[in-house]
Amino acid sequence: MGRTPWFVAAAVLCLASVAASAVEPVDKGKSTARRPAPAIATSEQVAADPAGVWARFMKEADIETAFDAFDALDAIGATADGVDADRCRDQAAALRDAVTLAPVSIAVHREALRCAEATGDSATAEREAAALAALSKHALAGAGGNPWQAPIRVLSPRDVYQLLALLGYEFRYEYYRDVHPGRYFPMVVAAWDPEAKVERHLSFDYVDATAGISRGDPYAGYPFQRHVMAAAFMQAQVKSGETLGIDLEAMRKALSTDDLMARRDALREGGNRGGMLSLSGWLSLCSSWDNRDCSDGLIDALLPLAEKKHALPMTLLATAYANGIGVKQDLKAATTLLDAADRIWHGHGASVRFAAADSLLHDNRNTAFALARLHKAVAAGSADAEMLLAAGKLSTDADATLSDADIAVLQRPSNNGQGMGQALLGEYFDKRGQRQRSEEAFRRAAESGHPGAQRVQALNAMRDGQPALRWRATLESSAQAGDNFAMRMLAAEAMQLGQWKRADGWLLAAVETGDRDASQELAEVYASGADGLSGDLADAVSMFETLAAGDDEASGRARRELALLALDGRGMKRSRQRARAWLQTDAERGDVESQAMLGALLLRTDDQGGPLDAAAGERWLQKAVAAGSNRARSEYGMWLYASDPRSPERRRSGIEIMRRADPKGDGYVEVANNLAWLLCVSAHADVHDPAAGLAVAKTVEGREGIGWGVVDTVAACYAASGDFATALRLQQRAFDALPRDANGKPQGSSGIAQRLALYKARKAYREPATP
Numbered sequence: 001m002g003r004t005p006w007f008v009a010a011a012v013l014c015l016a017s018v019a020a021s022a023v024e025p026v027d028k029g030k031s032t033a034r035r036p037a038p039a040i041a042t043s044e045q046v047a048a049d050p051a052g053v054w055a056r057f058m059k060e061a062d063i064e065t066a067f068d069a070f071d072a073l074d075a076i077g078a079t080a081d082g083v084d085a086d087r088c089r090d091q092a093a094a095l096r097d098a099v100t101l102a103p104v105s106i107a108v109h110r111e112a113l114r115c116a117e118a119t120g121d122s123a124t125a126e127r128e129a130a131a132l133a134a135l136s137k138h139a140l141a142g143a144g145g146n147p148w149q150a151p152i153r154v155l156s157p158r159d160v161y162q163l164l165a166l167l168g169y170e171f172r173y174e175y176y177r178d179v180h181p182g183r184y185f186p187m188v189v190a191a192w193d194p195e196a197k198v199e200r201h202l203s204f205d206y207v208d209a210t211a212g213i214s215r216g217d218p219y220a221g222y223p224f225q226r227h228v229m230a231a232a233f234m235q236a237q238v239k240s241g242e243t244l245g246i247d248l249e250a251m252r253k254a255l256s257t258d259d260l261m262a263r264r265d266a267l268r269e270g271g272n273r274g275g276m277l278s279l280s281g282w283l284s285l286c287s288s289w290d291n292r293d294c295s296d297g298l299i300d301a302l303l304p305l306a307e308k309k310h311a312l313p314m315t316l317l318a319t320a321y322a323n324g325i326g327v328k329q330d331l332k333a334a335t336t337l338l339d340a341a342d343r344i345w346h347g348h349g350a351s352v353r354f355a356a357a358d359s360l361l362h363d364n365r366n367t368a369f370a371l372a373r374l375h376k377a378v379a380a381g382s383a384d385a386e387m388l389l390a391a392g393k394l395s396t397d398a399d400a401t402l403s404d405a406d407i408a409v410l411q412r413p414s415n416n417g418q419g420m421g422q423a424l425l426g427e428y429f430d431k432r433g434q435r436q437r438s439e440e441a442f443r444r445a446a447e448s449g450h451p452g453a454q455r456v457q458a459l460n461a462m463r464d465g466q467p468a469l470r471w472r473a474t475l476e477s478s479a480q481a482g483d484n485f486a487m488r489m490l491a492a493e494a495m496q497l498g499q500w501k502r503a504d505g506w507l508l509a510a511v512e513t514g515d516r517d518a519s520q521e522l523a524e525v526y527a528s529g530a531d532g533l534s535g536d537l538a539d540a541v542s543m544f545e546t547l548a549a550g551d552d553e554a555s556g557r558a559r560r561e562l563a564l565l566a567l568d569g570r571g572m573k574r575s576r577q578r579a580r581a582w583l584q585t586d587a588e589r590g591d592v593e594s595q596a597m598l599g600a601l602l603l604r605t606d607d608q609g610g611p612l613d614a615a616a617g618e619r620w621l622q623k624a625v626a627a628g629s630n631r632a633r634s635e636y637g638m639w640l641y642a643s644d645p646r647s648p649e650r651r652r653s654g655i656e657i658m659r660r661a662d663p664k665g666d667g668y669v670e671v672a673n674n675l676a677w678l679l680c681v682s683a684h685a686d687v688h689d690p691a692a693g694l695a696v697a698k699t700v701e702g703r704e705g706i707g708w709g710v711v712d713t714v715a716a717c718y719a720a721s722g723d724f725a726t727a728l729r730l731q732q733r734a735f736d737a738l739p740r741d742a743n744g745k746p747q748g749s750s751g752i753a754q755r756l757a758l759y760k761a762r763k764a765y766r767e768p769a770t771p
Contacts, residue, residue, distance in 0.1 A: 039100035043112075046103050047130035050138035054153070057104050063214040069102035070156065073111050080165070088115035099128075104209075106135050107158035110166065136166055142417055145347075146384050147177065149417035150449070151186040151205035157233070160204045164191050172199065172310060175276035176248050179255060180513045181207050181226040182482025183449060187244070190312060198346040199311045207233070218532075223480050223487060223509035247275025254281060255514070264294055271301045279316050280357065286325045287361045295326030306337070311345035314338075315353050322354075322369060323361060331369055338373060348377035352384045355392075364395045387415045394424055402428060419450025426453060446474065451481035458486070468704055484510040488518055495521070496707060498739065500530035508534060516554040520547055524561060527570070541571040548582075556586050560597055567601065576601070576612065587620060595624040596632035603639050625657060630667035633657050634674050641678060641687075648686050655679070655687060663699060672700045673710045680717040683769040690720035690764075708737035712752055719755075719764040728759040 040061055041053040057066075072094040076087045088095070095112050102108050113128035115121075139152045154160055164171060169191035177186040185207040193200050211225045219225045237245025250270025254263040264285060270278025279302060286294040299320060305313030318337035321330045341350030351373040358370035366374070374392075377385035390406040402410075410421035422445035429438035439460075445453035455478040461471035478486035487510045494502035503525045510518035526533060526540035535543075544565070547558035563582035566575045579601060586594035602617030611617060621639070624632030640654030658675040661668055679693030697717040700710060711734040719727035735756050738746040746753070755765050 041100065041103040043099055043103070043109065043127040043131040046109070047127070047134045050104075050134045054104050054138070057102075058209070058212050061102075061213045062216070063210060064216075066102045066155065066213055069098035069105065069108050070158065072098040073107060073158070076111060076115060078111050078114065083111065083114045083118050085115075085118040088119050091115075092119075099131075102155060103131075104135065105155045105159055106132065106139070106166070107156060107162040109135065110162045132166065136163060139163060142413070145201050145203060145349075146352075146387075147186075148387065148415050148420035149203070151184050151203040153209060154204055154206050155209050156206055157187075157204075159206070160187070160189060164189065164202075167191075167193075168195065169193055169200065173274065173276070173305075173312075174244050175312075176244065177203065179248070179251055179277070180482070180509075181230045182451065183226075183480055184208050185226065185230045190310065193346070196346070199344050199349075200346045201312075201349060219505055219508070222505035223482065224505065224512070226480075227509050227512050243273050243275055246270060246273050247277045250275060251277045251281055254278075254285075260285070260289055260291070260294075264289075268297055268301075271298065274301075274305055276312055276316075279313070283316060283319055283323075283325055283357070284361060287323055295320075298326040309340075309344060311341045311350055312353065314341040314344075315350045316357075318350070318354060319357050319361075322358070322367075334369070342377070342380075347384055348380050348382040349384070351377040352382060352388055355385075355388055359392065359395070366392055366396070383412075383414065387412075387421070391421075391424055394428060398431070416445070416448050419445030419448030419453055421445075422448065423450045423453045426456070449477070449481060451478040451483035451486065454478035454481070455483050455486045455489075458489075462704070465702075479506060479509075482509075482513075484513060484515045484518060488515075488521060491518075491521055491525070493704065495525065498707065498737075500525050500528045501532050504533045504535075516547060516550070516552065519543055520554045520557050520561075523547070523558070527561065527565065529570075537571045541565065556591055556594065559583065559586060560594060563597060563601070567604075576604075592624050592627045592629045593631065595620045595627070596629045596635055599624060599632065600635040600639075603635075603643075628662060628665065630661045630665045630671045633661045634667065634671035637671070638674055648684075651684060651687055669700050669703065669706060669710060672696050673713050676700075676717055677713045680713070680720040681765055681767050683767045688766075690717060693717045694721045708734040708752070711737070712755070715759070716755065716765050719759050722764075724759050724762045728756070731756045731759050 040057050046053050072091055075091045075094065077084050092115070095115060098108050099112055109128050109131045113125055113132060116125035116128060139154065142149065152160075152163075154163070161171065172190045172192055174187060174189045177188055184205040186203040186205055188201050188203050190199055190201050192198075207226050207229045210229045211220075214220055214225060214229070217225070217228075219228060234245045234248050238249055239245075247270045250266050250273075254266035254270075257263055257266070264282070267278045267282040267285060271282050279298075282295075282298055282301075286298065299317070302313055302317045302320065306317045314337050318334040318341065320326050321337065322334040323329065338350050338354055342348045344350075345353075355366055355370040355374045359366050371389075374385045374389050378389065386409050390402065390409045393400040393402060393406065407425065409415065410425050412421065415421035422441045426438050426442035426445055429435075429441055442453045442456050446457045454474050458471040458475035458478065461474070472490075475486050475490060479490055487506045491503040491506040494500070494506065504522065507518050507522040507525065511522050520543075522535070523540045523543035526535040526543070527537060529537055541562070544558040544562045547554050548562060549555070559582045563579040565571050566573075566579040566582065568574070572578075580598065583594045583598040583601065587598045599617045599620030599622075602613040602620065603611045618636070618639075621632050621636040625636055637654040637658035640650045640657065642654075644650050655675065655678065658671050658678075661671040661675070663672075676693045676697040678687055679689045679696065682688050694717040697714040700706060701714045711730050715727045715730035715734060718724075718730065731752070735746065735752050738752060740746060758765055
């Protein structure tokens with residue numbers, strides 16, 4: 001079928017390092033030496049239980065061994081027309097191994113079947129035919145065509161084209177549905193069904209399987225692994241001149257720039273190669289950008305494809321006519337094109353695809369023309385059009401009321417292969433205050449793998465105080481499915497625990513999709529200076545500087561981080577003036593966190609041992625305190641407490657400011673930690689109040705992700721209150737959590753070990769009196 005040039009290169013790239021560097025394709029004619037191979041399953045087992053074999057394969061297989069199976073296929077020299085019987089005999093042992101190495105591969109079983117038929121091995125042919133029938137039936141069950149179904153899972157692109165051959169379909173064109181992978185990275189093949197005389201759009205995914213069995217590289221188990229796999233396949237496709245990869249590369253290039261003309265040029269490059277993603281993106285760009293040159297060449301790129309009677313290009317051309325993009329608006333021409341495309345596209349797919357694009361072009365609201373197309377498709381029996389109409393009610397009107405029929409459509413199993421329908425219902429019932437129905441819908445959506453619903457489930461469990469074991473797996477599944485918020489939550493937890501490499505792993509995929517908050521957090525990870533990360537301090541500074549050039553929340557955070565680095569002289573020359581400049585503008589704009597940091601900076605000692613500008617520092621902190629900043633309460637309270645040891649009034653004022661912190665606000669753990677510490681260990685009798693300190697400490701003791709420093713404070717409060725058993729247990733936990741050097745020696749506060757010894761001796765810790 002002419003679809004083999006890039007497969008071997010893709011396999012080699014998938015087996016490469018995380019960098020996925022380009023590798024020359026291996027020689028397809030080489031002889032494959034037989035070697036012992038770990039058997040996953042036999043053909044008989046595949047025929048009996050394909051789902052069970054898939055589960056076992058994902059649990060036990062590794063990518064290198066599994067992809068070794070394809071060497072045998074290369075060695076037998078299979079083509080669309082048949083196999084060479086002599087080569088089949090020469091490679092018989094290797095082919096038998098291949099069947100057990102990759103028992104889920106349709107391609108492997110089909111070539112084994114064709115070789116058995118070519119060599120007259122009827123017993124093997126019968127086994128492989130049964131295995132193929134079972135695998136194909138399993139692949140097609142409940143999966144395939146639309147975005148709310150799960151894609152057909154395959155191990156390799158070879159399996160895609162072999163399944164088409166088994167079905168008797170003729171390949172026409174293909175395209176990726178998304179720019180970046182989530183749990184899946186759907187590749188849609190438009191194939192002609194000569195029996196039904198329709199074009200079928202079947203969605204396949206091989207990224208989830210290859211990522212799942214890639215166990216040895218640094219990002220195995222993180223969402224970024226899927227990005228590595230997707231990039232490897234794209235590189236192989238581009239290298240082989242495949243439109244599929246060139247189209248994706250062009251779309252990614254377009255999205256990487258804010259220059260609209262450069263974006264148009266990238267999309268035009270992909271569109272001129274027949275890339276469906278690029279052509280769709282080109283249409284979208286020109287619909288929102290008032291530039292006469294934007295659509296130059298667009299219609300010329302679409303016309304030859306539409307003239308081939310390919311349904312999607314016909315639909316895109318209809319979109320251009322309906323919206324007057326590159327041509328004069330002509331709804332009659334659009335209607336003619338869509339009617340013709342609907343006759344070709346199975347299930348009136350042209351009207352469904354047109355309406356989906358129409359909604360994106362018009363701020364999530366369908367035009368009357370698009371709605372009429374959908375209703376016509378529903379009348380013709382299109383289930384996909386019914387789904388789009390029901391979902392569209394919720395996207396266009398926050399107060400929309402769904403009919404019982406709408407709810408039934410959204411609940412259909414065929415609309416919940418990835419939990420889409422149930423997730424929409426979860427949001428709908430939640431807005432209407434029907435909590436029980438909302439939770440049930442979200443639960444069903446989460447069970448089907450919907451990332452947003454899984455995140456909701458995890459957040460609800462966290463809100464209810466359930467232990468991490470009850471929600472972390474759900475949150476991780478959400479992250480693996482592409483939910484950037486879930487990735488950032490998992491990274492934040494890892495950062496709190498000082499697990500910088502884990503945080504790095506969780507953030508990389510979100511950063512690649514353009515998430516600025518994730519970029520900010522990854523820069524913070526790099527700024528930690530921890531070993532084994534994907535970037536270093538220089539990368540952190542570069543990322544912060546890029547983010548700081550903007551004007552959103554991430555930009556402000558980046559400027560605050562740059563100020564801290566300038567203060568510490570990390571990644572740049574130490575400069576209080578530069579740090580002050582980073583903070584001043586945002587503070588004057590009313591940014592509370594910048595006010596708190598600027599105030600703290602101005603209260604720092606200068607080269608003569610005094611504050612840089614005490615009066616200004618206090619004014620900024622007072623502003624931030626008045627605005628409700630817990631961080632400002634912590635900074636200002638500690639300043640008042642410590643700045644004049646001879647003033648009980650200032651000490652008490654500082655304590656009172658910290659007492660008024662908001663337990664639900666950001667930065668509460670920091671202020672509570674400082675307050676509890678002072679109350680429990682202060683040398684000043686007018687401050688020392690262990691009972692009050694323990695009460696404050698208990699408000700943070702059970703929070704997830706508190707670091708060893710906070711545990712140290714909680715332990716000190718238990719000791720001050722006379723509970724040495726609890727204090728000793730917690731202090732041991734703090735000591736065990738200290739970072740270690742290469743020899744395993746604890747690094748950090750020596751006071752941790754000293755207090756551990758005190759509690760063993762049943763003695764509380766008190767700070768020494770300040771001179």
